[in-house]
Amino acid sequence: MAFTDLIGQQQAKQRLGVPLMGEPGHAFLLIGPSGIGKKSLAREFAKGLLCAHPTENGGCGTCPNCIYMREHTHPDYRELLLDPGEKNIKVAEVRSKILSDVGIMSQIAQRKVYLIDADGLAEEGQNALLKTLEEPPKHVVFLLTVSDDSKLLPTILSRTVSVRLVPNTEEEVMEAITAAQPDTLPEEARLYARFSGGIIGYALNLSNTSWLVNDWEELTDLILRLPEITRTELLNGIYTFFDAEKEHFLDLLALMSMIFDEMAIAISDPKSERLHDEGKKDKMISVIRKHRLTLGKIGKCSTVLGETSKAFRANGNFEIIVCRMLLALKKELSNG
Ligand SMILES: [Zn+2]
The missing domain is CATH 3.40.50.300 (P-loop containing nucleotide triphosphate hydrolases)
Structure with a gap:
């Protein structure tokens, strides 16, 4: 060494x-x-x-x-x-x-x-x-x-x-993950690297857990379904998911923010190799086309997440915070 x-x-x-x-x-x-x-x-x-x-x-x-x-x-x-x-x-x-x-x-x-x-x-x-x-x-x-x-x-x-010492690049963190755990799938290593903010130790800890990959999947599906989901389902079924994950709600917000970043990339450059999830890419692009999603709308979704994070940190009522967030995101992602 x-x-x-x-x-x-x-x-x-x-x-x-x-x-x-x-x-x-x-x-x-x-x-x-x-x-x-x-x-x-x-x-x-x-x-x-x-x-x-x-x-x-x-x-x-x-x-x-x-x-x-x-x-x-x-x-x-x-x-x-x-x-x-x-x-x-x-x-x-x-x-x-x-x-x-x-x-x-x-x-x-x-x-x-x-x-x-x-x-x-x-x-x-x-x-x-x-x-x-x-x-x-x-x-x-x-x-x-x-x-x-x-x-x-x-x-x-x-x-x-x-x-x-400065944060490592995404590639450097991925290299560290693959060196420590050679079996990690490349798209998962990229997710850990991105979420870690360039901190190798944090990325390695994440790669020993399953919640990040599971929640990423779950939240991507949720966001892509949001434009068509009914209000009732939103306020019951979807809320239940957030309630069960309340402990790391801020992590969920960070993940959602990353998903909106992906959508922004998919809008401006659908062929980009920077998109994390090949499997979900087609679905993402079809939702973007169908609901005429623009960078402006995605930007507003990010603002909603920022406000949600602020309200959560200020110890607001969790149910109200989550439901307000879901309705606001649905509004931005729906037509019109
Ligand atoms: Zn020596």
Whole structure:
């Protein structure tokens, strides 16, 4: 494993590759949303920092340092992560695992590396770390990861070199899904990739569940039936579906928004290869023709979804919110 084995994040890899070839600083901060791969990248960077023959692509993979890192047994590398279920890393842990250890010389590498999940550090924990960050021992490098850097003390930010991770492209996320689960159908991988917003970790979690694919199917059928569905069926049968899925209603809205995006593509470019669902494409195009759907109408449907999301977040009456949404969408999608 080296940087090239991690998918995407070219800029971040390039920025981290440079210090591996010279004298690295003492503290780096990797910033990016949860699931984007901060820790994976930090671990590869750590391997490069400990490696006896690093390149800009990270560790060599064959020296004792790289082998210890691969086996998670390197004596000069430590991680301080948030335990599942805990809200914060305890200050006592910052002291016992990091502060009491930094003064001890490295055993086999020329330096020591600490990976710290700064999302788990409340202000007290950050303060405990600060003094060492300000005057780090020569042989120590800190790697901090954080999803929301506005929660970090300005003094922490000013002591670290920030490297930002950006959302992956749809293709990159699909590549990651196919690598982890080779049996995934391409159209399903595309759906997970799109829904994840470019966050590989989130996409991989989604690919272990079935609700996304099921609800996508269900909602596509529903939207395509909307123009002809009766009011009674809408307010009874269809409402029941939303009621049963109330827990992740916002996900359903996001899915519906993606379906309307597909319809917009189908209107402007029916031959587009960007359409997700080949099977439903013909049905979609025939509904669009029959009901003379335009980009303007689809745009209004998106506005309806936005208003629905707002009302739901404001804790409005769920039944009223859903029924109003369904009637408004039906009105936009019907002739006239
Ligand atoms: Zn090596």
